[in-house]
Amino acid sequence: MQVYHLENSRSQRILWLLEELDLNYSVERFNRELSGRAPPEFRKVHARGKAPILIDGDLILAESGAIVGYIIDRYAPGRLVPKDWKANSRYRFWFNFAEGSATFPIGLLYFVKQKSGSSAEVVDAAKQQVDALLDFIEDELQPGPWFAGEEFSAADIMMSYGLQAAHTRGYLRERHARIKSYLERVYVRPASCGLWPEAGDMHWVRSCRFSSWRRHLGGLSTALCGENLK
Ligand SMILES: N[C@@H](CCC(=O)N[C@@H](CS)C(=O)NCC(=O)O)C(=O)O
Numbered sequence: 001m002q003v004y005h006l007e008n009s010r011s012q013r014i015l016w017l018l019e020e021l022d023l024n025y026s027v028e029r030f031n032r033e034l035s036g037r038a039p040p041e042f043r044k045v046h047a048r049g050k051a052p053i054l055i056d057g058d059l060i061l062a063e064s065g066a067i068v069g070y071i072i073d074r075y076a077p078g079r080l081v082p083k084d085w086k087a088n089s090r091y092r093f094w095f096n097f098a099e100g101s102a103t104f105p106i107g108l109l110y111f112v113k114q115k116s117g118s119s120a121e122v123v124d125a126a127k128q129q130v131d132a133l134l135d136f137i138e139d140e141l142q143p144g145p146w147f148a149g150e151e152f153s154a155a156d157i158m159m160s161y162g163l164q165a166a167h168t169r170g171y172l173r174e175r176h177a178r179i180k181s182y183l184e185r186v187y188v189r190p191a192s193c194g195l196w197p198e199a200g201d202m203h204w205v206r207s208c209r210f211s212s213w214r215r216h217l218g219g220l221s222t223a224l225c226g227e228n229l230k
Contacts, residue, residue, distance in 0.1 A: 001025040001071075004045060004053035006038050010064045010103075011052030013157050017068055019191035020157070021076045064161075065099050068154050080154040091148040091155045098158035102137070105129040106162045110169060130171050134179065137163070141178045145185060152189075160186050 003018070005011040005027050018025045030039050030051075043049035046062045053060065054067045056074075061067050072080060082088045109126040112118040137159075141147070147155045160183070166172055167183055186192055 002055040003027050004042060004051060004055070005029045006042070006051035007031050009038075009051045010161055013064045013161055014052045014054060014067055014071075016160075016192045017071060017080075017154065017157050020189075021071070021079060023071070023075055063099075065095065065158060068095075068157060072154060080152070080157075082148045082151050082153055087149045087151060091153050094147040094155035095153075095158050098155070098162060102133060102159065103162040103165075105133050106166050106169075106171065109171065110165070130166070131173075134166060134172065134176055138176050138178050141182055144178070144182065146182075156186065160192075 001018070001023070003011060003014050003025055005015060007030070009032075015027065028041075030041060033039055038049060038051055040049075042051060042053060045055070046053045046060055048062045050062065052064055052067060053062050054070070055061075056070075061070055082091050105126070109123075109130045112123050112126045143149075146152045147159055163179055163183060164186070167180070172179055
């Protein structure tokens, strides 16, 4: 499998999933253009022209949720998907909520704040949407520790991208303590190590190297992962 990865983008979800499942893959890594857009290489591979894209033999797939579902169903059936029906329904809710409801308002607030022509009213309306979204997630993220409940699942991989963006952009407030401690749990997972912008996206390259070591050495400690993040 080959992942078309754009720096600091939803393609982090795919790299993280592949690491969690310890599957073999290669990465084509691209920087964003100055405008923030994906370079033309993406459009050459898939008409949508956005990250992530997965190439697996003659299959070319876009949309992070579709790619996550494909990888699990084909290469790791039953992994990272709760079996208990109640946990499974929570899993489905958050898996779909991530792209359907959470990522857009967070991205929109960033976009309107960047645009010099945005009025204070528009920025304020976008802020209110993000506050309401984060308050909802904060209330729902219990008892946890993961979105589907006790088991870490692919819903966490889908949800963390938007929450991590909200965190680094300073949208989390004091009252979002559960989300903050949730992100702490995410950041120390060895498979997610090196994916977060605080670490600098280039650290991913080092992290990949550690991951392939892990395949040979049979275990990457969280301590080593923490060191990698420095
Ligand atoms: N819903 C799509 C969103 C894809 C998307 O918007 N990707 C962004 C990166 S997070 C992108 O490629 N942006 C660059 C561009 O729009 O040119 C998914 O989940 O894959």
